[in-house]
Amino acid sequence: MKTFYRKELLLAPGPTPLHPEVLKAMISPMISHRTQSFQDLYKEIEEYLKELMHTKNQILLIPSSGTGGLQAAVKGCLSMGEKIVVASNGHFADLFSRLAASNGMNVVDVPFPWGQPVDPFVIAASVKEHKDAKALLLIQNETSTGVLSDIKTIVTEIRKVNKEILIFVDAVSSLGGTEFRLDEWGVDVVVSSSQKALMAPPGLCIMSLSDRAWAAAETVTCLDYYFDIKRIRKEANRHMTLTTPAVSIFFALRKSLEIIFNEGMKNCFGHNKALQEMIFELSQSTGVTPLGRLPYASPTVTALVVPEACDPEMIRNELYKKYSIVSGPGLGKIASKTFRIGHMGYVDRNDIQMFFNSLTEIISGPRARRPK
């Protein structure tokens, strides 16, 4: 049984802690998703998100996790069996490949070392090679390794070799935490969700598509009713969702976006960046090493490589047991030597300081040791 005087510090890489005002937003009286009140709510969120993504395109809000948006992109823009290239530098790229394959696509993985960003020239060369590929998937921020890829440069290089390929960007753990410019960069589909740097609870998927992506969608017979972007767009045109959404999360997201814009996008990005720098500095004396190295270290999530003798799961257990700190496990092939913390959303310098104080205590003790 949990004692009441242990306050959990949520540093998982999503969901993130919620600002008191965001919590409050959720206790608004329920409204129907088929009313003007809901349409107004949708519109306000859409306006904020357009500004955040620097796009003039429509925003789709879908009752699902971010994964649902990736499926919607694949199913809506590609026909079964078409080829998609995946720039693969971490676990979430692997998950996407599985998703695309499960949905019947022909997936080509282009591997990059985990902990490294996607190399623009290498991925451009692959795209050039796979002339028949209809789409490319990039992850702006690999949540498993804490690495930010340079979407702008990558897209520039891709366009030199293929003007038509659809470029999908998974911005799930980056949107709201770092810059994203859909129109200017030339991205075709972006997918994000409510519970990461946008600091709302989970429950809402966010998408936007370029004209090129919509044109492609027109040629496709979507075999997925729930995630059929053409049906979704039709409803979005009147600021509604295709199926009943988590209205409470709409309330929350409107408030968290209001908070972000009151603060200023740049200040928010700067805050996340400052936390990343603080992590780098405090890591040095603690014996852990951020996996993502500068200048590609993620401003929102850091994967920490633990000392050889230590077991990351034992560290995580101790962090929770002794200090009530919730971190994220290492994932995929680096699971046995890393664990992760989120530093997006409503996380401040004190939280990071507290984390490192606690980590220092644990790492120097016997319980962090890997069993022999």
Add this chain to the structure above:
Amino acid sequence: MKTFYRKELLLAPGPTPLHPEVLKAMISPMISHRTQSFQDLYKEIEEYLKELMHTKNQILLIPSSGTGGLQAAVKGCLSMGEKIVVASNGHFADLFSRLAASNGMNVVDVPFPWGQPVDPFVIAASVKEHKDAKALLLIQNETSTGVLSDIKTIVTEIRKVNKEILIFVDAVSSLGGTEFRLDEWGVDVVVSSSQKALMAPPGLCIMSLSDRAWAAAETVTCLDYYFDIKRIRKEANRHMTLTTPAVSIFFALRKSLEIIFNEGMKNCFGHNKALQEMIFELSQSTGVTPLGRLPYASPTVTALVVPEACDPEMIRNELYKKYSIVSGPGLGKIASKTFRIGHMGYVDRNDIQMFFNSLTEIISGPRARRPK
């Protein structure tokens, strides 16, 4: 601009008004969906739902609307092109047919008059005829017409002619508002969602499958990653979801189920039934007629047929404009002569009384008249 002293009365057929304790539940500090705390939360909800559905089978909780669960049933238990029979007595049956067809299935609609329940003998005859059908879709409570079908009797008749056909039941607007016995009745897949008679906010889909359904799923290659019930089950085995769910809605649903069970299932069903009877009584003097007739009138949703001279949309507009009452539009082919109210969840006798007082005022006035 809305003035502050208008309190909306939400009588839409979902989402429903929220009990103050359910609202409170949502401001619990956020937790990660990959922790023991979340697993405990899932388990508590699962136990309540098993009792409510009278099943020993596992409960799947999916981050989507109820529609997502219907897609999961179709995609998980049928292969593309397989035949599914739809007992069609309203708009939501039509929507399901569209969903199944869009997902690549061969759909056979068996039509019943709107406003009537599914006739057990007629549907059994159709099933007998379509020997090659792999599944049958029944809707326990047609939300468009306010009609409850007798699932128990229907399943009994079906089983006389086909022991193997998978019987899917859409219990979206009935679960929590009327009896449901998965195991005893012999249903194979049930789908519901959080925001109707379960009186939580929308955002969570609920499913349970029989052994027969799981066995069928084993033979299918699911071409839908997000709604792949086999993947979802694997996570549900450890009381987690496949992708990040709306954790806040889990908090809310746990609380609403706790309230329902504190009250007692039977009392809750009785309350909904009593509201239905009150509606029948009050309708008489108002000039509207419930579409669903006894004994099949829905305990949770009523479609009201308006007087010939009246326009249901004008009535709904007046209800909202003058009395801040939110109702649901008529749907499908009966849209021009009906509109609907939900009387499930946190709705009481005063709410229904207020609705009829207001309706009486409006119907007798000039603004309800159909334009000539």
Add this chain to the structure above:
Amino acid sequence: MKTFYRKELLLAPGPTPLHPEVLKAMISPMISHRTQSFQDLYKEIEEYLKELMHTKNQILLIPSSGTGGLQAAVKGCLSMGEKIVVASNGHFADLFSRLAASNGMNVVDVPFPWGQPVDPFVIAASVKEHKDAKALLLIQNETSTGVLSDIKTIVTEIRKVNKEILIFVDAVSSLGGTEFRLDEWGVDVVVSSSQKALMAPPGLCIMSLSDRAWAAAETVTCLDYYFDIKRIRKEANRHMTLTTPAVSIFFALRKSLEIIFNEGMKNCFGHNKALQEMIFELSQSTGVTPLGRLPYASPTVTALVVPEACDPEMIRNELYKKYSIVSGPGLGKIASKTFRIGHMGYVDRNDIQMFFNSLTEIISGPRARRPK
């Protein structure tokens, strides 16, 4: 045991129902009352209240009910044994007399018929007669009878016969629901509280004093530490309270004042007035009669005289038992023939309609009858 599907309708004459945004305000993280954050909060409330009272004087916020403010006025502006005239037209005037006497003052009651406002000429004549009286107590809105007295005219008449007498006004159930002009009218002390027409929860007393009142206070040795207005003023000068206040109620009051000013003072007053008129209209067919007659009928509280054969307490019990409506009892010498409803704060037309529908049912039934 209470069943969950009974929604209480709070029509007591205070506390009043709370707007959802006011409820939300209370879950703000706690702050210390000795910080800049608290001072800012105090200042915002003070600015709103100055505007609402039309005064340039300082606002005192005291951790007590409104009664505390009346005691503070008496103890701070009068020395023990000094004479105070009370314009007495209801139960709360009686209570005040008791309060003043208990605090050691010499009280002169000037009686007016219950259900009538204070007559400006009669009270002026009494004041003239009691030349040695140091203060006069007026109640703007008698909460026991639902009668509004015309403070402006009364003060004008008083000043013709006595320029120095301190005029105290109890505006507990009127401030926020009708006009109040401290400076222009020449009132010396006004006392109100958070939970009536200001539509915040109870817990906070509001006062403001004229220069004349402050000058009087200087001559008095206050024998009441807690309600010593000179000590309280000293703290109020730096926007703090003398002792620890209910900070949560400060949060709530700031929000309710924000709502009131967003709506516009005049619109709020108009809304309350409209509810009063609605009550008069609906009373006619119900068999009850508002005690306060036009033009003095209170815009915020109505005392209803029940038919001879009926017992108001039996009516109130039935209202609660059958319809979950909370009303206020009759008070003082009219207790056996009246009961009361508040129509201030977050109360709308539907609430009043629901009240009269329910009342009509009850009054026509056997359970409202006075036992023989």
Add this chain to the structure above:
Amino acid sequence: MKTFYRKELLLAPGPTPLHPEVLKAMISPMISHRTQSFQDLYKEIEEYLKELMHTKNQILLIPSSGTGGLQAAVKGCLSMGEKIVVASNGHFADLFSRLAASNGMNVVDVPFPWGQPVDPFVIAASVKEHKDAKALLLIQNETSTGVLSDIKTIVTEIRKVNKEILIFVDAVSSLGGTEFRLDEWGVDVVVSSSQKALMAPPGLCIMSLSDRAWAAAETVTCLDYYFDIKRIRKEANRHMTLTTPAVSIFFALRKSLEIIFNEGMKNCFGHNKALQEMIFELSQSTGVTPLGRLPYASPTVTALVVPEACDPEMIRNELYKKYSIVSGPGLGKIASKTFRIGHMGYVDRNDIQMFFNSLTEIISGPRARRPK
């Protein structure tokens, strides 16, 4: 303007941080304080408090701060001019003396060194000397110095020399944080409030009186209407308050008491004690010294003596500016060398660790220095 990503850590010596469940309690729909629902609420709180105070006597709940209860004790049990002895070992004893004198009493201060507990033999000797004293005031936990006096032993010694003197105990910052046994120890009046170790928001004063105190009250003509304990008792007999209380704080206090009793009184006391020990340990390397020494160090509040060269106000400013930590100022004659933190209510080990990490940084830096 405050940036959103600074989370305040409230370590003031009251109000204290609020548990999420206590915050939630406050958004319950408002109820009238003249209903059965309120009476039930009062009763539940009374039962908890009786158990916490180990008393069979009635609990008075008064809409005021704790100071109000002290005034009620003095005004209700003493007549004007009667003598009260004050055991004075800190600022709050001084405040009480001022309160008693302002209320017209004859106050005898018995001084003890600040930072020391009240010496049972010294105070007993003073009581013996002042045979005509009607009451004695003891403070269980001096919030200005962080010192706990041994009430049990003191009362034992007092009773050896005076069986009749009324013993008042101010338990404002101790009740809920350490043991208190009203009946067994022979205390006559205890006063506490909601916002300290009881971890509810401020707004509610708590009192209980022995039979001896009630007998004394019968002989007194109370010249204080608001704090007249005889009137208050009459209402408390039916579980109501004399004047309208902060109902929201009743909701909150019921929940916080429920949490305390779920945890177990002893565990709560132990938790506070453990925090005090943690503070002693962490102080050593930081250069600050707790003023209250063992075994009298308070389990709920610590006054820290800063190094000679440092200015406590500068330290507090830095704590807030750099780390968003809210502490309490030094008070009275030790203001220039101390500041204070509360470690009662919803405060955990991480909070204390964070405080000392931050304090260490600040004390070693230039900004903590006293200006020359």
